[in-house]
Amino acid sequence: MDWLERIAKLRQWSRSGTRAPHKPLLLLHALGRFQQDPDSGLRYSAVEEDLQRLLTEYGPPNKTTPAYPFHHLVSDGVWEVRTDSGHGSPGSGVRDLRETGATGRFAPELRTALRREPELLGRIARLLLDLHFPPSLHSDLCEAIGLELEPAEAERLATMRRQRDRRMRELVLTAYEYRCAFCGYDGRIGTVPVGLEAAHVRWWAFGGSDDVDNGLCLCSLHHKLFDKGVLGLDDGHRILVSQRFVGHSPAAREQVIALAGRPLIGPQPGVCPVAADHRAWHTNQVFHGTPRPATAA
Structure with a gap:
């Protein structure tokens, strides 16, 4: 069997x-x-x-x-x-x-x-x-x-299994100019980006494509929080932060809570932003809880 x-x-x-x-x-x-x-x-x-x-x-x-x-x-x-x-x-x-x-x-x-x-x-x-x-x-x-x-x-x-497109990472990182779309992190060792990843908005396991309009360049921390449903995107391409997330340290406030309501960084002109249907899937199937109100600049 x-x-x-x-x-x-x-x-x-x-x-x-x-x-x-x-x-x-x-x-x-x-x-x-x-x-x-x-x-x-x-x-x-x-x-x-x-x-x-x-x-x-x-x-x-x-x-x-x-x-x-x-x-x-x-x-x-x-x-x-x-x-x-x-x-x-x-x-x-x-x-x-x-x-x-x-x-x-x-x-x-x-x-x-x-x-x-x-x-x-x-x-x-x-x-x-x-x-x-x-x-x-x-x-x-x-x-x-x-x-x-x-x-x-x-x-x-x-x-x-479907075969992933190995080019997606490079295409997505290029589209966002090698910066985290949430926080702007752009670390490198020499010429090699470090700690930057291509995140699927609609998960690959659930029919998400390897196209740029289903991807975000995110640092490792924000990729994990995005897939855990702590972070999300609204219809205006602004960042959602779930009220389920609790952090009292300056680092937690600055790196997560302060993101609420911020616009995405990128993609560069001429590149398709995250497609509406992929954003909607993530909001309905992954994002947990109620979004925090936008943080004052």
Whole structure:
């Protein structure tokens, strides 16, 4: 059985690029637990808080519950649920999962495959990360779930993934004249830019193109905060800063909070700015919370 193909084809609610990372987050959490103890299951009442925290931090802005993937993942053939009274999930209701002692774990055949092929766990994890999250969040997410991965395998599962355009980084950095579009940082070592990255506005994993009008040149800090939903863009190409972000140090105020309401730096004349549909996708699917009011100059 090709477990990678099955994982890549998880049934997920999807419409117009809507993010639904519930099942991938549950699977990643379960992989982390399996790595620590292959024989343990995930009792819903014991992991509900951890799963909810993952959904809040790495899921879309709308409210959701970890009960949904805990029950519905069974239909994908990679997960099973047992209760105190026997086999089978009691449904997707939070109360039902709590009160029946519902415990989930990988399907028996998948558990066997993971024991037989130790490298399979890492390949599944990397596939889930690549398909559902931007690279800037991979290490943070692995740390949050206690998942340890070996360095990336040479095989990149090209048959399951679109190929990225390697020219995008250079095109985007050139478009923004090698400056962070949020803060203006333009550090170099000699002639080589350092700490500058090409950020996808609409994530590549969700159909975002490698075109310049879907990119921003951002420093490493602001790229991470943009992908975490702390920073965003309004319709006037001004910077949004979420009220969820809290920082009392002068550095936090100057580097993040003070950005609220500032216009983007760039792109240079003649280059297409970020397209409206990509900005709207990021605002609806990534940006969290209410924007802070614009900071006085």
